[in-house]
Amino acid sequence: MTMRPETREALARYDEWLERTVKSRDGMTRRAKRLERGARTVGRRLRNMAFAVLAVLVAAFLYGNIVAPLGFLGVMMTFLAAICAMVIFANWPASPAPKLEKLPDAPLGTLPAQVEGWLEAQRPALPAPAAREIDLVMAQLDRLAPELKQLDPATPQAEDARKLLGDHLPRLVKSYAEVPATHRGTAEAQTHFREGLRVVGGEIDRLTQELAKERLKALETEGRFLESRYGVKKD
Numbered sequence: 001m002t003m004r005p006e007t008r009e010a011l012a013r014y015d016e017w018l019e020r021t022v023k024s025r026d027g028m029t030r031r032a033k034r035l036e037r038g039a040r041t042v043g044r045r046l047r048n049m050a051f052a053v054l055a056v057l058v059a060a061f062l063y064g065n066i067v068a069p070l071g072f073l074g075v076m077m078t079f080l081a082a083i084c085a086m087v088i089f090a091n092w093p094a095s096p097a098p099k100l101e102k103l104p105d106a107p108l109g110t111l112p113a114q115v116e117g118w119l120e121a122q123r124p125a126l127p128a129p130a131a132r133e134i135d136l137v138m139a140q141l142d143r144l145a146p147e148l149k150q151l152d153p154a155t156p157q158a159e160d161a162r163k164l165l166g167d168h169l170p171r172l173v174k175s176y177a178e179v180p181a182t183h184r185g186t187a188e189a190q191t192h193f194r195e196g197l198r199v200v201g202g203e204i205d206r207l208t209q210e211l212a213k214e215r216l217k218a219l220e221t222e223g224r225f226l227e228s229r230y231g232v233k234k235d
Helices: 005-067 071-090 100-105 108-125 128-149 156-177 187-230
Strands: none
Touching (some): 100 156
């Protein structure tokens, strides 16, 4: 039966809507993860600031009760020490981004997370129109990470993943960042960069699907073995 043009157009619009919805969900997931990571960092720093101030107060209390009364000068020094402690611990612990030169040598299982951290550090220098592609790449890295943790580092797929994530993707971002600022904002430069990100994203998807298919084949093989070993014969 031939599909009517109206039906074909409706299906095409639905496919476009579905693609936008999935991509927007990936972007929302990435933003949620960034907010969660930021909240954890702020929480750790607030906790450290509270402990530091508490340590200063306890030290001042012990000094004032064991050694000598603090007096006005001691109280002021305690106040200044508490402020200094808060300032110091407001930026500690620091969360340095992974070094670019260390990405190719990162353990395969942690490579996606390290690449994500590096991309997050580069985000301020990247064009706003590329934010969606960056979010999609990061969402794809999240899906690829569990597969890489189980992958034998000696396999060809592991080598492909290491080259793609540890070399090709960072090199694309670095090459864009090295474009002179006067030309970096041009439509041509941004188009090349976004197209490159899409190619990388497509390759990450291909690798993820390939690894998933291998898992399915292994499951099928195991199932056939169990069936041949313990299966009930049909009449």
